[in-house]
Amino acid sequence: MNKLTLKFFNSQLELQYQNEKIGRLRKPVFYVFMTLGLILNVSKVLIDLGKLQLSYQYINYILIALAVVLILISVKWPLYIRYTLMIANISSSLLQLNFPENTKSQMYYSYGSNFMEFQACAYFVSDFLDSVVQVICHTIIKLIITIQTTQHVDPQDVLMGIGAAVMIVIVIYICDANARKEFLSKICENVLDRQLSELIKLPFFQVTYCQRLLQFNFLNGKDLLEFPNYDEELCDGCNVRNLLRQYKIEGQELQEFLIKNQEGSVKIAISKHKFNLRVVNLGIDHINKIVILDSQQSKNISLNQSIKKPIKIYIQQTSQKNNQLFFNWGIISLLLVNDNKIQELSLFKILSRFNNKFSKYSKIKFHLKGDETLSISSYSNLIRIYLIQIYQIITHFYESQEIKNNKSQTKPKTFLITMIIYKECDSIILQLPLTINPMFFISKYSNNFFIRQIEQKILNSPLTSDLKIYFNTSLPFK
Structure with missing residues (x-):
């Protein structure tokens, strides 16, 4: 990812991010933005017609026509919504001209604050570079209109405008960078979920804990028949939930072990089966769990204490001899x-x-x-x-x-x-x-x-x- 523009170097990844953001956030915000704009502009025209105040209506006509054109473009080419949203947001700054000189100061301030809130929404659903263009255009247009109508340059107003623009650009940069990192993490999680069966060679299953239902839901798995007490007549989800209740670790159900976010290798004894499981927590919140049947551990060599003790004494007595040392290491290797x-x-x-x-x-x-x-x-x-x-x-x-x-x-x-x-x-x-x-x-x-x-x-x-x-x-x- 480019640190300055926040664009992904991979063009396919960038396109995937844009499509995901359009469908999830940008498209709904754009249509709400344009619908409200049309309603407000049309109502303003009708109110002014009723009061016979026609001097400022040309701005509303321009914005209504522009909104219709932008909506048609967005419907036909959805990928261009990022540009139509940017144009619509920049054009909203012209509403500063839509007030007569006798407008009360508090009303002027209230309208200005409302417009700024709408504009800020568009900033945060746009890409970083698009947002920077919008902020710069809004700042310049606002200062030009203010200076032109008042015939006065207020240094404090200019500095406040520039300072506010810089601050909001910094905040937008941080938010957009975090949004892209979150998108990458989701991509990585999806890739990991698809490749788990290739990465893990042993039988396993992956579950996620549903807080609302207070139960574990099955996500995916491999060679589930290898797990002791697996019932072929039940679905995978029911089987996994049964196993989590049946498998016990020192009297504690395996599902309780998972809920406590514990992990590592555990020994399970059920019926005539003795085997080891490996539990792995995924993600920061540990909602997803992987339970691996460690068949290697279940086949460990088990020696009776009566055999272990003589071997240990024999190794200690003979370890000082040259060739015998290497022979003893061979015995140890076989045992371990x-x-x-x-x-x-x-x-x-x-x-x-x-x-x-x-x-x-x-x-x-x-x-x-x-x-x-x-x-x-x-x-x-x-x-x-x-x-x-x-x-x-x-x-x-x-x-x-x-x-x-x-x-x-x-x-x-x-x-x-x-x-x-x-x-x-x-x-x-x-x-x-x-x-x-x-x-x-x-x-x-x-x-x-x-x-x-x-x-x-x-x-x-x-x-x-x-x-x-x-x-x-x-x-x-x-």
């Missing part, structure tokens, strides 16, 4: 690959710990540069598993390079590699060492079991040949 615990964590600190561990047990010296304050709210255990796989692929590459070097050199070589972490737009980017062969790395990366399971949950986009990892700074719906 479906753990969707959300936590705020510092990527810089996690990477620094991995650097120390891998530098200690290999001939690779890892070095990290970047912003130490970067933090992320995401699936903490999944990020750790993902980074373990990344470090192991890097280690594998340099170990293969070391084997090649040892064939030609007697002295082992130590590799010093640098990784960089920084923020760009909505992503935290980890730049992997540029000395790695991209084809080798991507081949190992794409075939890694854990990475295939985790990547789409924590990254903004897949890894490419530039070896930049884009971590998502906000939790995805998927």
Whole structure:
């Protein structure tokens, strides 16, 4: 959007905005404005004819004829209403000449105030540039008529006229800018509603709360049959309302949870089903809600405490050995690959710990540069598993390079590699060492079991040949 003219750069979007404003506001105001103008001008002509006062009627005749022409143009070409409204409003300033010299001052002031209120209505339903033209024309015509009829220039009147014009232009600019932003937000909401089924890969439904009926209304959804207790004989709206009453969170109905504008992952137990839901509030007022069936969480690996405890002791006892450490990390990865615990964590600190561990047990010296304050709210255990796989692929590459070097050199070589972490737009980017062969790395990366399971949950986009990892700074719906 142009900051000066407030026009959208996209011509189709500008045309859509004009059509929406014409149908919703400008067209009704124009016809009311013209109807009142015709009634007032015709009645003024009839009253003057009765009093035999014909000296000022030419102005009323001009305005009546102009109103008829403008109405005909607007009926035939509705898109031109913005221009016909502007012409009609500017021409209304000629009514200042429609008063005899013996008009009482209070009547003059009252008529002038009424005319100004009508003109202000036209300002606020017109586009910003059209309103500026109207304000300038009204100010100039008013000053010219006043100076011409009084044969006197009043500096105070001139300054007040200019000051009032500047103030109303500023107010109109702010109002029109806000109206266009509201239009854009509605467009974005409509686009989001249409694309939700593509953005969210899991079964979900979207509802909105109707304050008047005190109930949730169904908007759209995907794979609703996947939700436990869904009844195929009922409509989607009835089904969703039943589910909101049947699903309970620690004794509280899900619909009560939604009414309180709470969100996040919740555990549901109903009949023989145990599953997790993810609740997301949309918009500032949180009227719209999205409820996602988190099938990934409902399939989490559940280990008996009698199995967990020996594994934990075994890992603690063997973690000091080189190869055993990596083996233990593999066990941990298997246990936590479906753990969707959300936590705020510092990527810089996690990477620094991995650097120390891998530098200690290999001939690779890892070095990290970047912003130490970067933090992320995401699936903490999944990020750790993902980074373990990344470090192991890097280690594998340099170990293969070391084997090649040892064939030609007697002295082992130590590799010093640098990784960089920084923020760009909505992503935290980890730049992997540029000395790695991209084809080798991507081949190992794409075939890694854990990475295939985790990547789409924590990254903004897949890894490419530039070896930049884009971590998502906000939790995805998927």
